[in-house]
Amino acid sequence: MTAQLPAAPRNAEELARAIARDGVEFLLVMFVNLHGRPCAKLAPVRTLDQLLSEGLGFAGNCAGGLGQSSGDPDLVAIPDVTSYVKVPLQPGLGIVQCDLYVEGEPWPYAPRWILRNQLAKLAEQGRQLKVGAEPEYFLVKRAADGSVTVADELDTAPSPGYDAGAATRNFDHLATVSRTLEELGWENYSNDHEDANGQFEHNFGYADALRTADRVIIFRHLAKMAAQQRGLIATFMPKPFAHLTGSGLHLHVSLWEGQTSLFDDPSDARGLNTSALGYSFIGGLLEHAPGLLALTCPTVNSYKRLNAGANTLSQSSWAPGYATYGGNNRTHLVRIPDTGRIEVRAVDSAANPYLAIAGIAAAGADGIARGVDPGDPLTGDLEAAGAAAGLRPLPTTLLHAVEELLGDGALREGLGKVAGGEYADYYASVKREEFGEFHREVTGWEIDRYLI
Template sequence: MTVHTPPANGAELARAVARDGVEFLLVMFVNLRGKTCAKLAPAHTLDRLLGEGLGFAGNAAYGLGQSSADPDVVAIPDPTSYVRVPIQENLGILQCDLYVRGEPWPYAPRGILRRQLAQLAEQRLELKAGAEPEYFLVRRTEDGGIRVADELDDTAGPCYDAHAASRSLDHLTTISRAVDAMGWENYSNDHEDANGQFEHNFGYAEALRTADRVVVLRHLVRLAAHRAGLIATFMPKPFGDLTGSGLHLHLSLWQDGRNVFRAPDDPRGLGLSPRAYGFIAGVLDHAPGLMALTCPTVNSYKRLGAGAATLSGSSWAPGYASYGGNNRTHLVRVPDSDRIEVRCVDSAANPYLALAGLAAAGADGMARGADPGGPVEADLEATGTGTRRLRPLPPTLLHAAEALAEDDVLRDGLGKTPDGFYADYYADQKRAEFDTYHRQVSEWELRTYLQV
């Protein structure tokens, strides 16, 4: 299998499209919720795409700060984002940056991450990221509900189950081959902690590229599942009694080709530098507001701290703003001396906004020389905070949205729009989402209160 270097410009992109026999291109971007929006363009229009872009009604795409009276947002493809879709003949995907009247549109999530990374670049710093996307394979039931796709996948401890993984081999190998064909270096595909839950692992890259890859992977996973008569869902907690799905992000910071998080002489024994500890402190300090970006749905908060309610006995999701070594009960885990793992990100997160928020929070911690204190060694699922006072994470989306709106660092990091700060716009969208949810009357309420 030949893996090609991503095209660096329009001329290289044209050659790559011709080489791959691509006939159509999905001209793609994501909205505030991370939903993939696209138009299908014939490959022979590539010159026009790169010069003029494609127009979209921003209000119809949702979450782009527009009304029906506003001019089009114009999607301009980024040649470096090009991939041929391995599971669909003749199709390629291009991620786009959005413009209105020739100017970058500040409501575009990809542009928000670009701007935050550009601020790091002013200090000759580059954020690199690896991602661990988790999801469920499910089927619809006759009553309109869902169940795990594999009826035999019903044990209480299915994580890494070889038989369960083998029964889904067609799906897993389809995605594995696709990831390798796109040059992302797939190194692992596994059955996760919940019945019907899976994860694919691939090489880390510059943060913008990793966000692009998460978007494409979600698209391919859904497409492959649909063709098999299944549904792939990235809903964080589709089953009340099963572990939820995360999008754990591994982060490292580089300068002039050197990983500046690494320090073999670390007196705390984790192999991290003062910069790394400053970055961790920034993430922990801004955790309440970050949660609106990393856990962006009402359903997200049913995943956090849910260890006692899962069949496996663990949630694998943090409940406090804490960090530790190779300990998966913390918001920040240090699995090795070359990176940190942020575990408060779930499968519904918009990867561009989550990474932009983490970059802003980490940069603030470094700039202040902040110190997170010593690592917490306790198993927080088993013992709680113990003798150490740790800040609990927001219990609902509404709490997180309010914290985001009050966080000046995250407000600056997400940038300004023609109408104010993007953080305020985002928080308003999430308040409305919570309010819509809160107005629903659930079956639980009827069972509990109907005859009280």
């Protein structure tokens, strides 16, 4: 039987006791920017009272992606006491996630606030969004010449998914991560080698949407720490190798009213045990999928995973190419794997979890509000037969997805307003510049193809 772990702190006094119990000397006072990059200062725990009452100041322009210039007032990070975790991989260290304020007001460019606001709209209806996450990543190493290769030199099979040999060769790393998740009380229930060489996934229990977003950020940080301790790199780049399957962040989503799952209906005529409300949520996701991808697949590199098709060593991408749904079928954007929940598969390993979940919540809520019917589920291998079925492909580049986002009223409203406009416009401007930087780069492929 698993030992009962202490509950998360609910107030300042409980946080202080938890810090003392865990022997924590320093706190990483953390928040994330638009790109999902964790930013932090290291604060001695003796400053806890001041930290909770006054917060900790940051130069927002230095952190990037937070809508600030060098002339703007400080961002003030106020810890959410319920987010506290110790860091088992670094004795004496704890982490608290923070909400950002400027001059005493919530800062609307902060991704955590964007998700908070979307969840508050659901709460007004008596509803709660719960989310489980399946983070994938690669273990790699960098050679002296700067090239990057899969860390395990023996991991060369064309279809290495669930390979027992690769799992045992990487036992130290996988076990370290698993023990860490268990010590945090996240209910780690499996750790496996995924479809690509050098690719791994760790699964842990679902929670309310904000808590899961926090955990995804912390998980990435911990996985990178565990890899660094072995002289390796854990990368959450969606597709680091052209010939291999990319990494996803599949999100399992359910909507609740008290202890009742609103997606569950055993009498479902379509045979998927899903309620009419659940189908409308799915309908909203499918309708808004083109713009939603700008949030769930947020990098230039993301679209090399989405559009890989069968052009990988394993002959599969495990990523959707069309806005479709079905039962226990991993070629859809939305899979219904079990009663009471759906799996959104159009999310990749680089996604900012706060923005991705906020977008999913906004799209699904719009579907419910308008009673959208997604139609009957599709069957068969859409990765192989999608084009023949006449389905509309999802955006093929980040720029295409951003343009779809700008024209999507429900997603614009879900992301909220900022000074002088809407967050969607700010987000789009950042992502357009990212795409522009990529497009201006001259690659080796171009040199090989066009030089002579």
